[in-house]
Amino acid sequence: MPSALKNCLCKFPIFHKIPEQRMLEIMGCAFFRKYHKGQILFMEGDPRDRIYFLLNGYIKLVSMDDDCSSQFFLYLKPYSIFPYVGLFQDKYYRFSAEAVTDVELIYLPVTKFELLIQNDTAVLINLIRSMGNEMHELEIRIQKLTQVHAADRVRRLIGFLIKDIGEKTDASTIRIPCPITTTDLARMAGTSRETVSHVLQEYKASGKLIIESKIITITDPAFFII
Secondary structure, eight states: OHHHHHHHHTTSGGGTTOOHHHHHHHHTTOEEEEEOTTOEEEOTTSBOOEEEEEEESOEEEEEEOTTSSOEEEEEEOTTOEEOOTTTTTOSBOSSEEEESSOEEEEEEEHHHHHHHHTTOHHHHHHHHHHHHHHHHHHHHHHHHHHSSOHHHHHHHHHHHHHHHHOEESSSSOEEEOSOOOHHHHHHHHTSOHHHHHHHHHHHHHTTSEEEETTEEEESOHHHHOO
């Protein structure tokens, strides 16, 4: 199991080209866990005591506005790290994490992880690069989702889901492997459930996508990819 953990951790970009001894130290603090679909890993406001490395399955991150009127959703695919925003400073999680499928992951205690990497230039540089790329991507998405009308926000949102977690089922179709409800899409797009339902019905009627048991299969990816 230790060698298996090490091989898994080495696949994450922040650990690329890390010396063997450093990897052994990190691996010595690592724990392997499985979570079933629907299980909550942590809630917004809980003590931030773990950092997770997702191996298999999909995770949904949810953040509630101060007035609890809307939510921010982000879906994570295998070989994502979360939550690295707030390292070295946050005492509590800024959002909640839920397994939307069965998942397998590795976690490290945050205090151990921070202690191990704080003087490791290579890991810190890789981490800063990853964080910078993620922040840049989120800024672009916010701009693209706020500068268009509601119907087009739904189209662009599906395009982002294709990019983030889409899986090719054949040469011309892409499947979103997580169960996603109309309400979820409405919250992510910042519009009403009725608007999303109407737009999805149009897409289904025109043959652009299929929805079965909350699983979306995109039959015309070019229409959605921005």
